[in-house]
Amino acid sequence: MSRRGGVAIALWLAFLLACIGLVSRASFTADLSAFLPSSPSPEQQLLVDQLKSGIASRLILIGIEGGDQAARTRASRDLAARLRADPRFLHVANGETQELERDRRVLLENRYLLSPAVTAERFSAAGLHDGVADSIDLLASSAGMFSKALLPRDPTGEFMQLLDALANQPRPQMADGVWVSHDGRRALLLARTRADGADTDGQEQAVAAIRTAFRAVAGPGLQLVLTGPGPFSVAARATIKGEVATLSGLGGLIIIALLVLVYRSPTALLLGLLPVLSGALAGVAAVSLGFGVIHGVTLGFGTALMGEAIDYSIYLMLQSEPRQDGTGEPQGHWLACFWPTIRIGVLTSVFGFASLLFSGFPGLAQLGLYAIAGVVTAALITRFVLPHLLPAQLRLRDVSALGRRLQARVAQAGRLRGPLLALFVAACAVLVIQRDGMWNRELAALSPVSAADQALDASMRADLGAPDVRYLVVVTAASQEAALAASERAAALLQPLVAAGVIDGFESPAFYLPSQASQRQRQASLPADAELRRRLQAAMADLPLRADRLEPFLADVAKARSRRPLTRQDLEGTSLAEGVDALLLPSAGGWTALLPLRTGAGSVLDPARVRTALAGSGSAGVNFIDIKGEADRLYQGYLREAILLSLTGLAAIVCLLFVTTRSPVRVFRILAPLVVAVAVVIAGLVLAGRQLTLLHLVGMLLVVAVGSNYALFFDRGAAEGGISPRTLASLLLATSTTVVGFGILAFSSVPVLNAIGATVGPGAILALVFSAILARRP
Amino acid sequence: MTRSVRLLLGALLLGFILSAQAAQLSVGQLMTALAGNRHGAASFTEKKYLAILDQPVESSGELLFIPPARLEKRTLKPKAETLVLDGDVLTIERRRQTHVLQLRDYPEVAGMIESIRATLAGDRKALERVYHLDLQGSSERWTLVLIPLDAKVGKVVARIRMVGTQDEVHTVEILQADGDRSVMSIQKTASP
Helix, strand or coil, X not given: CCHHHHHHHHHHHHHHHHHHHHHHCCEEECCHHHHCCCCCCHHHHHHHHHHHHCCCCCEEEEEEEECCHHHHHHHHHHHHHHHHCCCCEEEEECCCCCCHHHHHHHHHHCHHHHCCCCCCHHHCHHHHHHHHHHHHHHHHCCCHHHHHHHCCCXXXXXXXXHHHHHHCCCCCEEECCEEECCCCCEEEEEEEECCCCCCHHHHHHHHXXXXXXXXXXXXXXXXXXXXXXXXXXXXXXXXXXXXXXXXXXXXXXHHHHHHHHHHCCHHHHHHHHHHHHHHHHHHHHHHXXXXXXXEHHHHHHHHHHHHHHHHHHHHHHHHCCCCCCCCCCCCHHHHHHCXXXXXXXXXXXXXXXXXXXXXXXXXXXXXXXXXXXXHHHHHHHHHHHHHHHCCCCCCCCCCHHHHHHHHHHHHHHHHHHHHHHHHHHHHHHHHHHCCCCCECCCHHHHCCCCHHHHHHHHHHHHHHCCCCCCEEEEEEECCHHHXXXXXXXXXXXXXXXXXXXXXXXXXXXXXXXXXXXXXXXXXXXXXXXXXXXXXXHHHCCCCCECHHHHHHHHHHHHHHHCCCCCCHHHHCCCHHHHHHHHXXXXXXXXXXXXXXXXXXXXXCCCHHHHHHHHCCCCCCCEEEEEHHHHHHHHHHHHHHHHHHHHHHHHHHHHHHHHHHHCCHHHHHHHHHHHHHHHHXXXXXXXXXXXXXXXXXXXXXXXXXXXXXXXXXXXXXXXXXXXXXXXXXHHHHHHHHHHHHHHHHHHHCCCHHHHHHHHHHHHHHHHHXXXXXXXXXXX | CCHHHHHHHHHHHHHHHHHHHHCCCCHHHHHHHHHCCCCEEEEEEEEEECXXXXXXXXXXXXXXXXXXXXXXXXXXXXXXXXXXXXXXXXXXXXXXXXXXXXHHHCHHHHHHHXXXXXXXXXXXXXXHHHEEEEEEECCCCEEEEEEECCHHHHCCEEEEEXXXXXXXXXXXEEEECCCCEEEEEEEECXXX
16 A cells, blocks of 8 residues: 555545544434524514414414214313423413412402503592492393492492403313313313423423323323424434434445445445545534534435535546556546546536525524535545555456446437426426426425324314414513513503504413503592492492492492502412413523414415514514414525525526536536536426425425536537446446435435435436437437 | 993093192192293293392393203394304304303303203203202292202302293292392293
8 A cells, every 4th residue: 555545545444444533422403493594684583483482382272083972081180180290381271270269369450450440430420330330230140140249339330340351361162161172072181381382302301201201091992193393303303313214324335236236345335434434424413513403304305415425536546547557646547537527527516505604594404514525525535545455356247238238228319408498498388387386485394294183283272272373473572571661662552553443462471470560550540438428329320239339349349459569479379370471482692572462364464564564663662473474484584595505506606617627518518417417307297286485495495406417427428429338337336326315305304304315316217318418429 | 431430430530630739739740830941932021120220220122941951042122142052152242242151160160051941841850960949839830949069050150940830930039149149021922
C-alpha cells in the first residue's frame, strides 16, 4: 500500500471516529418540529405556540365504541373516574356533572363580583324594580321551582344570570348522563393533559395511561378510539420509528441482494458498502452538528441516500479494467477515465440538495444537509480510500456479457424517440390541464395522520361541540391581572360581532375570573345598606313582594361590598378554575389569555372583520389568529420557497453542466431526458389522483440531481463513440440501487417520505431509460 | 239472531258498563285507561300560591304529551318559556337561552315532574317507585293522591293531587313541603 493510501485510510478512520462520537451524543425526535418554521414571524410564533402548547394541543378526544349503551356508559364513568385521579390529566370531562355543589356555592357567594350585569344602573330604584319583576315572572314559570328558594337572597336573579352565561355553550348530546355521539353509538370523553402537546413523551404517557385505565374498566366488546394532537403525534412518532426501521432494513437487504447477485464476491460487497455507511454516519453527524436534533424523517431519508451513494462504489467496482500490472496508483485507469464524469455527477447532486439547505422548513433543510454530507463523504471515500483497500486479486463476476446485451438494446432504443416525444407531449398536456387542482395547499397534506384518523377526529370534534379551536384571540400581557383586564377589553370589542352574527360567541378566562379592577368596579356599584333599603322600598311599591322579606339580599350585598376580590385560589376545585386554567396561561415573559371564537359549524370567518373590530384603542397585545389559515399560509410560504429553491437548484445544475461541458448542445442532451422523466412521473402521479405537495417538488429536483449522473455517462459515451458494455452494466446496477433506495419510501405512510419516494423512485429509472433513448448515436 | 236476543245482549252490556262506573276505580284500571292515550295536546292555566308573594302568580300555555316519555310544557304568559322533558333530559328554553339538565342531578325536581309524566303515561311502576298512590272515586270522577316515598322528594313535595275523568287529567295540584301550592288546570284541545 502506498504512503498516500495509508494517510487517506488514517484520515478516514479518524473521521469515522469523530462521526461516531457525534452520533452517539445526538438526540432524535419525531414530533412536529420538522414542520414548523425555524425563524417564525410574530404571527407564526403565535401559531407555533398554539400548536406546541396551546389550548387545543393538550386535548385528547376519547371515544368508546362497541357493546351496548349501558356498557359504554359504565365504561365512560369508570374511565373518567380513574383518569380524574391521575395527575397526568388536568381535567377530564364526560358529561357527568362534577363539582356541581361547590360550583354553585362559589357562584352564589360571589355573584356580585362575577356577574357582568352588576352595574350602578341595575342597583338604582328603576333597575331593582325591573330585576325583581323579572324574578317574579320567573317564579310563575317552570324554572321557578329552581329560583324560588333563592328569591330572598337574590331577588334580581344575578345567580341565574351567571348560570345562564356559563351554561350558554354548545353541549354534546347526552345519553344516560354521559356524552355520546350524534348517532349515540359512541360514548365521548374529553381529557386535557398536563403535558404540552409538543411534549411527545408526556403525551405518550398520557395515551398509555388512558389505554391502561380503559383495559381495566372496559367490558368485553368495547373499543377505545383516541384522537387529538397528542395521540396523533404519539402515533406519528411510532409510525416514523417503525417505518424507518423496516423500510431501511428492507431497502438495505434488497440493495445488498442486488450487489451480491452482480458482484458474486463478499469482499467486494463489504468494501462497496464502506463509502455508504461512512456517508450515512457523516450525514447524521452533520445534522446533529447543524440542527442539534435529528428528525426521524431525516433518518428515513437515509435509506434513499444509501441507494444513491452506493452508486460510486458500483462504478468503481464494475468500470475498473482488470489490473494488468502491479504498478502505478490502483484503479489508475478508472480514476482517469471515469472519475471526472462521476465528479460532475456528485457536484450536480450536491447542487440539487444544497438548494434544500436554504429552506425555512427545518425538515427540508435537514434532508439537504444530510444528503450533501452523505453524498460527498461517500464519493470522497470511494475516490481516495476504497482504491487502496481493494485487494489486487479481487474477482468480480464479469458483467461484460450483460453489458453487451444492454448495448444491443440501447442501439435499438433510438427508435423509441418518436413515442417518447409523444409521451412527453401527453404528460405536458396532463400537467397543463390539471395545473389548478394538482397542488395541495394545506399543511395537513404533510401530516402523518391518515385521512381516516383525521375524519374520525373531525367527527368526534363535531359531536363534542366546540373544541376545534380554529379562531382565537390571543391576549398577551405582563401580568395575570393585565391579561384578564385586556381580555375584558377585547370581549367588549367582540360583543358587537356576536350581536351582528359574525361569530356565534366566544370564551374568555375573565368570564370565570374577572380582573380585580372589574370586581372592584362592581363592588363600587353596590349601594350602601341604608341607601339600598331606601331604593328597594321605592322599587317594590307596586310589586307583590314585600321589601322586608329581602333581608338576606341586603346582607349579601353588604358582604359583597366589603369582600376581598376573588383570585384564582378562591376558585380551586371548581369548574370555574378549569375554565381559567385552560384559557389563561403563563408564557415567556408574562401571561397569555386565549379567547376562542365560536362560529357556526363549517362556516368560515372573515378575519378582516375580526381584526377591524379588535383594532380599537387599548388593543395592544391583542391578536387574532386563524390557526388553520395561518398554518396553510405557512405551508404556502414553504411551497413558494421550495419552488424558488428548486428553480435555483436547477439553474445551478445547468450552470455547472455548462461550465464543465462548455457546450449548450451537450447540456441540452444531458437535461432533456431528465426533464421528460420529471414530466412523465408528475403526470403519472396526477393521473393516479395524487395531490402534489412541496415534497413532490423536492422529488422533481432530486430526479434531476440524481438522474443527471446517468445522463452524464451517456453523454460521455457518445463523445467517445459509444458507451462501453461495462459502463452500461454499472449504470443499470447503480440505477437499480437508487430506485430501490428511493422507491421503498413510496411504501411509507409518512407523507414526507412517501412523496419523495413516489417521485424519485420512478424518476430515476425513467431518467436512465430516457437517457438511453435520447443518447446521441455514434 | 233475533231482535230479542240483541236487546238482551245490549241490556247486559249496558248493565255491565253502569256497574263498572259506579264501582270503585282501581289504580290498575286507571293506569290502563291512561296508558291507552295517544299523544295529547292541552292548554293549561297554572296558579302558584307562594308564601313569599302577596298575590298568586299565574301562567298559562300549552301542554303536549307524546307517549311514552316526552312531555312539553310551553308557557306563553307571562313570559314565553319552553320546558321539554324527554327521557332523562330536561330542557328549559327561556330568553333565548337553553338549559339542559340531567334529571338525575336534580332528584327533587325529577320527582315532581315524573309524577305528571308517569300519570299521563299510565306508568304505574314509575309512579310507585317514588310515591304512595291513593285513588278515590269512580272513572267518571277520580282523584289520585301521590305521597312521596323518597325523603329527598319529600323535602320539596308534600303531596300531589290529580283530579280527572276517565283517561283525562283535569287538575294537578302540587302542595310543596314549605306550604306553597300550585294548581294547574288542564283543558284538552282537539287531538291531532
